[in-house]
Amino acid sequence: MRQVKSRPTSVPLYLVTGAPGVGKTTLLPDLVRLGQGLVVIDQDELLEGGAILGVPIAHPEAAPNWPAYNRMWDRILRIVRRAGHPVLLLGPTPSPEELATNADPAGPVHWALLDCTDQLRRARLQTRGWPAEWIEDAVLDAAQTREFFPTVITTDDEDSEAIARRVLGWVATVSGTPLPE
DSSP states (O other): OOOOOOOOOOOOOEEEETTSSSHHHHHHHHHHHOOOEEEEEEEEGBBBBTTEEEOOOOGGGGGGGGHHHHHHHHHHHHHHHHTOOOOEEEEOOOOHHHHHHOOOSSSSSSEEEEEHHHHHHHHHHTTTTHHHHHHHHHHHHHHHGGGGGSSSSETTTTHHHHHHOOOOOOOOHHHHHOOOO
């Protein structure tokens, strides 16, 4: 009879968050390339034109849809983690209530905040063509979120590989596993 190899019972989840314009999506290719053994996902990867299955998600007016979108991502993450794969998820800033629910039967959850100066955030979002109201909402979101995270990784230098290495260095620190060279 063939022995079945058991799956790890505790698989970490690394949630890397930040307000719009901080550079989460820009980091994705470097994190995927450098994060050996880590499943790296950006929540925006499922969106087409800011919507999923035609339902708007990526705009402030879509706030009523965000809880359902978050529940969908929770299910996706549980599916990946039950296979024994640690996940690094890039996503928008959570509410204080979401931060308070760190208990996860699939394993430990670790949070880090990506942050940049407000001036740089405004410039990045203007380049995307965002309306001034949305930009100021993103700046306010960033300001309100800063107080909740002990781990902050800055993206001001705009060198995505160096930033990705800082993120993976944080993962290595909290997991106790050294980074691959």
